[in-house]
Amino acid sequence: MSHIDFSTILAISIHDTKNALGMVLNSLDGLLDPATGACRCDASHIARLQYEARRVNDNLVQLLTLYRADKGLYQPRIGPCPVYEILEDYYLANKPMMDHHGIRCDIDCAEDLYWPLDRAMVAAVLENVITNTVRYTRDCIRIAAENTEGWLLLDVEDNGPGFPTAMLGRRAVAKDTPLDPTAGRTGLGLYFCSLIAQMHDSGDRHGYIELSNDGSLGGGRFRLALPG
Structure with a gap:
């Protein structure tokens, strides 16, 4: 791994994860009728939730892998x-x-x-x-x-x-x-x-x-x- 300040990687990961979680929360809000509180199960909201959840997962996988690589703890299983x-x-x-x-x-x-x-x-x-x-x-x-x-x-x-x-x-x-x-x-x-x-x-x-x-x-x- 190239020598890079890990705090930079952490800051970027937090930024990207925050944005993705924001989209998840917006999609969850859209599932509820503001007047009745009833759930409106819309396919577009579900698809958006799935997409943004994958982005969050990607960010966490990246962060863990980069941390382990930076500390010399990751060995690829080839x-x-x-x-x-x-x-x-x-x-x-x-x-x-x-x-x-x-x-x-x-x-x-x-x-x-x-x-x-x-x-x-x-x-x-x-x-x-x-x-x-x-x-x-x-x-x-x-x-x-x-x-x-x-x-x-x-x-x-x-x-x-x-x-x-x-x-x-x-x-x-x-x-x-x-x-x-x-x-x-x-x-x-x-x-x-x-x-x-x-x-x-x-x-x-x-x-x-x-x-x-x-x-x-x-x-x-x-x-x-x-x-x-």
């Missing part, structure tokens, strides 16, 4: 894992939320593809990236993974407006992702993803993340690259 199964499990768990938002999700990955990785952490990266992608895509997300010259390239693409120019490029180490507690996009999610990528190594090769706007759907593409 072993051969079925990549398609990881992608499918994520999709099935989030299908109700995607259906409510009218988002189609396509998986493009060979079912017999196995790769040495920390399954829990890669799943956390997917959760982080796709939870944000749902906010920006128009109506489609593509999750793809393939073995390319000894690298697992795991892509999340959408057909939204793409990433701002300042966010584009490769992040080979966590310190390549600046953190800004005052910005709308604080950078903590990408910092977390780059740290997880960096923890995956093979010889002198280390994992990295890369953001681009040349995805097959015409929008942004997040890439997690892990060496074999």
Whole structure:
């Protein structure tokens, strides 16, 4: 982990969690009729609650992982894992939320593809990236993974407006992702993803993340690259 004041990470986590909890409270308020106090079970409120609850969970997972990494307490559990199964499990768990938002999700990955990785952490990266992608895509997300010259390239693409120019490029180490507690996009999610990528190594090769706007759907593409 790059040397960064952990108080900065804590401040950003609290800020993001506070915002997500604020949305949860607003959604809960919307479930009650102000005149009668009766519960109005609206699908849009439930979907919003689910989405914001996932954001809170993401923030807490990030904070715990970053703290343990900063203290040298986290050791990745890397072993051969079925990549398609990881992608499918994520999709099935989030299908109700995607259906409510009218988002189609396509998986493009060979079912017999196995790769040495920390399954829990890669799943956390997917959760982080796709939870944000749902906010920006128009109506489609593509999750793809393939073995390319000894690298697992795991892509999340959408057909939204793409990433701002300042966010584009490769992040080979966590310190390549600046953190800004005052910005709308604080950078903590990408910092977390780059740290997880960096923890995956093979010889002198280390994992990295890369953001681009040349995805097959015409929008942004997040890439997690892990060496074999």
